[in-house]
Amino acid sequence: MEPNQNNWLRTNWIEKGNAQRIFVELKFTLRDCNSLPGVVGTCKETFNLYYQETDSEVGRSLRENQYVKIDTIAADESFTQGDLGERKMKLNTEVRIIGPLSRRGFYLAFQDVGACIALVSVKVYYKKCWSIIENLATFPDTVTGSEFSSLVEVEGMCVSDAEEEADNSPKMHCSAEGEWLVPIGKCICKAGFHQKGDACEPCGRGFYKSSSQDLQCSRCPAHSFNDREGSWRCDCEDGYYRALSDPPSVACTRPPSAPQNLVYNINQTTVSLEWSPPADTGGRNDVTYRVICRRCSWEPEECVPCGPNVGYSPAQSGLVDSYVTIVDLLAHANYTFEVEAVNGVSDLSRTQRLFAAVSIATGQAAPSQVSEVIKEKVQQRSIQLSWQEPHQPNGVITEYEIKYYEKDQKDRIYSTVRSKSTSATVNNLKPSTAYVFQIRAFTEAGYGTYGPRLEITTKEEATAAIVSSEQNPVIIIAVVAVAGTIILVFMVFGFIIGRRHCGYSKADQEGDEELYFHYGYIKFPGTKTYIDPETYEDPNRAVHQFAKELDASCIKIERVIGAGEFGEVCSGRLKLPGKRDVSVAIKTLKVGYTEKQRRDFLCEASIMGQFDHPNVVHLEGVVTRGKPVMIVIEYMENGSLDAFLRKHDGQFTVIQLVGMLRGIAAGMRYLSDMGYVHRDLAARNILVNSNLVCKVSDFGLSRVIDDDPEAVYTTTGGKIPVRWTAPEAIQYRKFTSASDVWSYGIVMWEVMSYGERPYWDMSNQDVIKAIEEGYRLPAPMDCPPGLHQLMLDCWQKDRAERPKFDQIVGILDKMIRNPNTLKTPVGTCTRPISPLLDQSTPDFTAFRSVGEWLEAIKMERYRDNFTAAGYSSLESVARMSIEDVMSLGITLVGHQKKIMSSIQTMRAQMLHLHGTGVQV
Ligand code: AMP
Numbered sequence: 001m002e003p004n005q006n007n008w009l010r011t012n013w014i015e016k017g018n019a020q021r022i023f024v025e026l027k028f029t030l031r032d033c034n035s036l037p038g039v040v041g042t043c044k045e046t047f048n049l050y051y052q053e054t055d056s057e058v059g060r061s062l063r064e065n066q067y068v069k070i071d072t073i074a075a076d077e078s079f080t081q082g083d084l085g086e087r088k089m090k091l092n093t094e095v096r097i098i099g100p101l102s103r104r105g106f107y108l109a110f111q112d113v114g115a116c117i118a119l120v121s122v123k124v125y126y127k128k129c130w131s132i133i134e135n136l137a138t139f140p141d142t143v144t145g146s147e148f149s150s151l152v153e154v155e156g157m158c159v160s161d162a163e164e165e166a167d168n169s170p171k172m173h174c175s176a177e178g179e180w181l182v183p184i185g186k187c188i189c190k191a192g193f194h195q196k197g198d199a200c201e202p203c204g205r206g207f208y209k210s211s212s213q214d215l216q217c218s219r220c221p222a223h224s225f226n227d228r229e230g231s232w233r234c235d236c237e238d239g240y241y242r243a244l245s246d247p248p249s250v251a252c253t254r255p256p257s258a259p260q261n262l263v264y265n266i267n268q269t270t271v272s273l274e275w276s277p278p279a280d281t282g283g284r285n286d287v288t289y290r291v292i293c294r295r296c297s298w299e300p301e302e303c304v305p306c307g308p309n310v311g312y313s314p315a316q317s318g319l320v321d322s323y324v325t326i327v328d329l330l331a332h333a334n335y336t337f338e339v340e341a342v343n344g345v346s347d348l349s350r351t352q353r354l355f356a357a358v359s360i361a362t363g364q365a366a367p368s369q370v371s372e373v374i375k376e377k378v379q380q381r382s383i384q385l386s387w388q389e390p391h392q393p394n395g396v397i398t399e400y401e402i403k404y405y406e407k408d409q410k411d412r413i414y415s416t417v418r419s420k421s422t423s424a425t426v427n428n429l430k431p432s433t434a435y436v437f438q439i440r441a442f443t444e445a446g447y448g449t450y451g452p453r454l455e456i457t458t459k460e461e462a463t464a465a466i467v468s469s470e471q472n473p474v475i476i477i478a479v480v481a482v483a484g485t486i487i488l489v490f491m492v493f494g495f496i497i498g499r500r501h502c503g504y505s506k507a508d509q510e511g512d513e514e515l516y517f518h519y520g521y522i523k524f525p526g527t528k529t530y531i532d533p534e535t536y537e538d539p540n541r542a543v544h545q546f547a548k549e550l551d552a553s554c555i556k557i558e559r560v561i562g563a564g565e566f567g568e569v570c571s572g573r574l575k576l577p578g579k580r581d582v583s584v585a586i587k588t589l590k591v592g593y594t595e596k597q598r599r600d601f602l603c604e605a606s607i608m609g610q611f612d613h614p615n616v617v618h619l620e621g622v623v624t625r626g627k628p629v630m631i632v633i634e635y636m637e638n639g640s641l642d643a644f645l646r647k648h649d650g651q652f653t654v655i656q657l658v659g660m661l662r663g664i665a666a667g668m669r670y671l672s673d674m675g676y677v678h679r680d681l682a683a684r685n686i687l688v689n690s691n692l693v694c695k696v697s698d699f700g701l702s703r704v705i706d707d708d709p710e711a712v713y714t715t716t717g718g719k720i721p722v723r724w725t726a727p728e729a730i731q732y733r734k735f736t737s738a739s740d741v742w743s744y745g746i747v748m749w750e751v752m753s754y755g756e757r758p759y760w761d762m763s764n765q766d767v768i769k770a771i772e773e774g775y776r777l778p779a780p781m782d783c784p785p786g787l788h789q790l791m792l793d794c795w796q797k798d799r800a801e802r803p804k805f806d807q808i809v810g811i812l813d814k815m816i817r818n819p820n821t822l823k824t825p826v827g828t829c830t831r832p833i834s835p836l837l838d839q840s841t842p843d844f845t846a847f848r849s850v851g852e853w854l855e856a857i858k859m860e861r862y863r864d865n866f867t868a869a870g871y872s873s874l875e876s877v878a879r880m881s882i883e884d885v886m887s888l889g890i891t892l893v894g895h896q897k898k899i900m901s902s903i904q905t906m907r908a909q910m911l912h913l914h915g916t917g918v919q920v
Helices: 081-085 473-502 539-546 595-608 641-647 654-673 702-707 727-732 737-752 764-772 785-794 805-817 850-856 860-868 874-878 882-887 893-914
Strands: 007-010 022-030 046-054 068-074 092-098 105-112 117-125 132-134 137-139 152-155 162-164 171-174 180-184 187-189 193-196 199-202 260-267 270-276 288-296 303-305 311-313 323-327 334-342 355-361 373-378 383-387 399-406 415-419 423-426 434-443 454-457 516-518 521-523 555-563 568-574 582-588 619-623 630-634 686-688 694-696 711-713 719-721
Touching: 022 046, 022 068, 068 092, 105 117, 132 180, 187 193, 260 355, 270 334, 270 355, 288 323, 355 654, 373 454, 383 434, 399 423, 415 423, 539 595, 555 582, 595 619, 595 630, 641 686, 641 737, 654 694, 654 737, 654 805, 727 737, 727 764, 737 785, 737 805, 785 805, 850 860, 850 874, 874 893, 882 893
Parallel strands: none
Antiparallel strands: 007 105, 022 092, 022 117, 046 068, 046 105, 132 137, 152 171, 162 187, 171 180, 193 199, 260 270, 270 323, 288 303, 288 334, 311 323, 334 355, 373 383, 383 423, 399 415, 399 434, 434 454, 516 521, 555 568, 568 582, 582 630, 619 630, 686 694, 711 719
């Protein structure tokens, strides 16, 4: 009823916490002024709401001006006296919002300026978004923003074992109303875990999940397992692997098995290999092949990698197709090739490598390129060139061919010149003209490829007044005339000599050989005939006609390797100016020799010096103008063939043995073509070099045979190596190339039996008789029937029926090209075609006991073995097979062979004498 009322009610200090926007809800009742008598002018129907922000409580004092008014609150409904009577309260609810607040807390104040009110409740609150898990991310309790319109952006936290999706971190927005709005991004379960509800659970045993991106755990792929929970991958079973690039979802795999059916083809120094894919690819489809090449010495253990000089086409490894060609191998060398199938896990495997392997002996090959050519002298009409020997001669270079053409003509029209040395002069060129030169080398194996092109321009023409001898037609005619006369004389002379001593050699019609002049050397190709040094009155002239005189300072003697008939045989090195130094054997003539000894000693050089062939030992030269007198020969590392084979009994493939025989036959073809009859062809007179190339050696006149310990005096006079010599030569000294063919057949037998003595212990007399009666040596053990047939052909009684060396080379070449023809099962050698024996021939049936027989073949050490196994009679021995012999415990291959050969002969004799076949 009093005017100017100003009554305040203030709350306690309210700490605001995180809140920024505060809601104030008021509930109150208010009396209608009209229902109150006598209060007109003083009665009010509203009140005021204030707040004051402070950082702490400020005590009880209240200063109005520090308060900020929020609103004047009016009642929607007021009550009257009547309402009271009815006890009807008309409660008003009003909500006001304050904010944004910046201090720690605040007071609320209510100002009553004359209203009759009852403040029933004051609710002060703020709003927040409640903690929530959405998309595997936890969003914490979040107080709403300060403004009505503001959204609070909240980063989510991934639940355990989950991670944020890349570039898509989880977010949500808390609205002013405390509602979560607009979820963005998400979390995903880590590798090894999968989602179950709002959590990530580990994959079970035997399951894996490799990436968070995958939704589900998967069962372990084939050949893998795990026994832990929560795995991101499975482990491979023993022997199985995963390549680095393999995803965990693929099965574990293993290396492939070895390639199958490896076959090869040799063409000189090129080997082609082909195979079938492995039976087991290891479960992968990335199988490729790699080839490992090793060159082996003849000692089986010593193999070395082939090195970078060998070429592989298309490649050495990573081969997708099942073939490869290996080029640039060394000639006459032994190689082992291993072909391995590999896949993505081969390198991880620690198990043993599986591969298919072949051992191969290469054949002969043409020489490599002549690349280092030097122009020595360039003139108007001639050019002089010199060059170095090719790096891989692969044999003895007998000739070089110089191809040249005018540069403008390209090589449509070209000329060739040949030279025996490493230099040549090309004449008849045009002045001031550019020429292109290319050189290639020739050996028994044929021509090598041409070296690089060398361009040279001839000098300008001199003035017309000067006519050089090169241009002078009169001089040219004179030179040609003189040369022609010399050739004619040479031919006639050669013809007569050939007739008298050696028979006439057939002219070589192969090739487009041309007449040429070179440093005074005249050659009319194709008519090379052996000249008997004895036809020279002065033996010194013969030596210098055929052998190069060497300067002793070029020779370095290193060690003594043997004893020759005239003195020591040494090894050493020869270094000729402009040439590579080479290993040589040096035969010396011992001091205090007689003139005849000197002549005989040098005679070998006079003969050898006439030959130039890869399968004939090559004479480097002689030293006659100093002491000691020396003959220098190419060095043959493996010495004589018979001893070499005995040392390596059973160690070569048939192809290798046939390769050796082919070389000997080629050398003999050359000698016989020259009209030279060897007379003492035997394995002991063949030398073998480090590449297994066999060369015919031991040249001399008939007296050389006298030095052969195998040679014996026969009734017809003279000494003869009976076992190697054809019957007509033994009987009436008819030595011809056909009798050399007979000896060659014996060499074949020696080679195939690894140096066995022909006719074993039979006496020379018995050998002569047996041969006369038609007996021929049986096939050695493991000897292909075709080869034995060739031996028998060489031992035809009628010498005209025997093959010529040319044919022998052809037959052997065919066999080498078709190795199938050389296959022979163990112990199935053919019997001699006419196993006839004279009664006086050592007769195996004449032995009374097995012991006696063993003694005769020097195998008595096995007497007990035979007895213990129950072989008490020779008949039972004659039935033995190679397996039977081996089962006696005879392990040495050489001894097995010796016994088996003897048994075969014994069997042949029994068949002949008793007419009874012995079946094995
Ligand atoms: P010869 O006087 O020809 O019988 O030689 C005697 C020994 O010397 C032979 O048995 C061979 O072992 C050895 N010999 C001869 N010539 C050579 C050679 N060119 N290379 C290596 N050794 C050889």
